[in-house]
Amino acid sequence: MKIKLSFWKLVFFFLMAAGVYATYVRFAKGLGPSTNLSDQFPWGIWIGFDVLCGVMLAAGGFTLTAAVHILNIKRLKPIVRPTILTAFLGYVLVSVALLFDLGKPYNIWHPLIMRNPHSVMFEVAYCVMLYTAVLSLEFAPIVLERFNLQKPLKIIRAVLIPLVIGGVILSTLHQSSLGTLYLIMPEKLHPFWYTPLLPVFFFLSAIAVGLAMTIFESSMSAKHFGRQLELPIIQELGRVLLVVLSVYGILRFEDLLHRGVLKLLFQPSYETYLFWLELTLALILPLALLTQKKVRMTAGGLYVTAVLVVLGFITNRLNVSITGLEGSAGVRYIPKWTELAITAAIIAAGFALFGLATKYLPIFPSETEHVAHEPEVVVGSEVLSHAGD
Amino acid sequence: MSKAILYDATLCINCKQCEAACAEKNQLRYDDAVAAEDRQSEHKFTVVLAKGDKYMRRLCMNCADPACASVCPVAALRKTPEGPVIYEASRCMGCRYCMVACPFGVPKYEWNKLVPRVQKCTMCSDRVEAGKQTSCADACPTGATKFGERDELITEAQQRLHDNPGKYVNHIYGLNEVGGTSVLLLSSVPFEEFGYRTDLTRDPLPLFTYRVLSRIPDFIPLGGVVLGGVWWITHRREEVAAEEEPPKKTVFYPSSDPSQGDRRAK
């Protein structure tokens, strides 16, 4: 255990060091020298992965708050906090990534006073901004509780339901709008991915990924913090995931059918291979697995499925934002090391912050609830000594 | 009212006077090396392409309903009533959505600058506003590049097509492409030869996103009521229970205990 922890520590510091150096290159030399972006290919992985995938991976926040607070599914309550934490960290990190990508990051606040309501990006900017505010309010009780501040806690609890409703609406809007971003380029985006249904697909897949991420996180925290969600909860998530994926799959198939793209699926090409990769990871394998009772009922099986779904939809976002545009741009885009280093550092920071938060804040339904309170002091100080692992 | 540029490739002699005039107008370097470059860039807003003795100009089409302006979150790009699509660098935050959205791949970026700008032909908007013609039209010795009222130029282009059967490809490029543009092109060889796509939609591109965006104001109250309603229904049972029993302290999060445990331990 000790060796394993210091190995990850080493990886973490290596990634952070590379990230710091890459940050220096980015801001001292500019976008040109620090990226492989060009006039032909102006958006790379900072948009395709950090922003598109980042927002998608944070979708568990609104999915679970809606399930628990609106649909009143009480069994899922114990996992609301970890998903809110993930979502909050996710959005903060997306904003950080955006600062790297924008040519003039210090103008990031401009949409506040310079409005263009016809721009999808403008709408996304507002939704993300407001939703991050909502998330920090949803997250605040966890911190307030830790320090036992009852007054502000009461206020937030009183407005929790309107807050949750607002959060769900804002999420629906910007999760789908990230797909709408690409509707303006019917001639540029490859027909595998360009469809008027892009917003619907982005929204549905965000829900699927939100569920998958919750399953994934639960297993991760079981490994690293010895805390795990009860199997029945994960099984329930698996069931919902199966339904969402089936709906998505059918819609996706019907869309390809009606747009007459199905025949293209069997013509060998760069796009075809990556399309099949996406489909296999996001739909074919997870559906095959989830329909097996053996898989759906075990934590291990659900974990594997969740990882596949997450990887599959990451492939989907990268296909929409990169693969699908390479053909019309007439160039191949491969990210530069600096782009990868900054992305990796941001992910590493996300993991570290998640780890820290679960240690210091009441995130997981801790076992201490069922155990006497006295031994917790010991647990607490041990946790402190591992800070930053 | 709206102005336009008509470029007739059959009159062009590849003298590149338009390139030079454009560089001078926009205070860009222009020498033999730049003249030899055959693609638009952040330092070259217009190029004359040559294939044998056939020529073709490339410049911003200054679309009637420009995708670039529609996607810009801060309205740094704007279509003026006179025709030009202009750019205000101080508003721009450098998201480069305009570059991704433009169907002609026109906007270019100053990748190597620390304070980068989007760069493109803005149809000499200051000159046009002052009632003058664009620098490139001004410099053109043969009249291949002609500036004028869009309506009149369309009539003239149609006349040229009509009077010279077989000379031209029977198509005024820019008349209907993406809803029409303020740059109109005539050519004797297919436009695709010079990279102009002829399979572009006739709908203005901003429509494609607007169809979705325009639903949002309707969606918000609807979503609010549906979600609120579902909440009201799903929590009804608890309300009933609460009325029958003496009220219990409701805690939204079940794990408020650890913090209290902490305190007690101290």
Ligand code: SF4
């Ligand atoms: S050609 Fe491109 S840059 Fe020029 S106005 Fe049209 S959309 Fe904008």
Ligand code: SF4
């Ligand atoms: S790069 Fe500048 S001009 Fe282009 S869309 Fe973004 S903010 Fe607007």
Ligand code: SF4
């Ligand atoms: S209209 Fe003006 S800016 Fe555009 S190509 Fe001609 S000279 Fe250059």
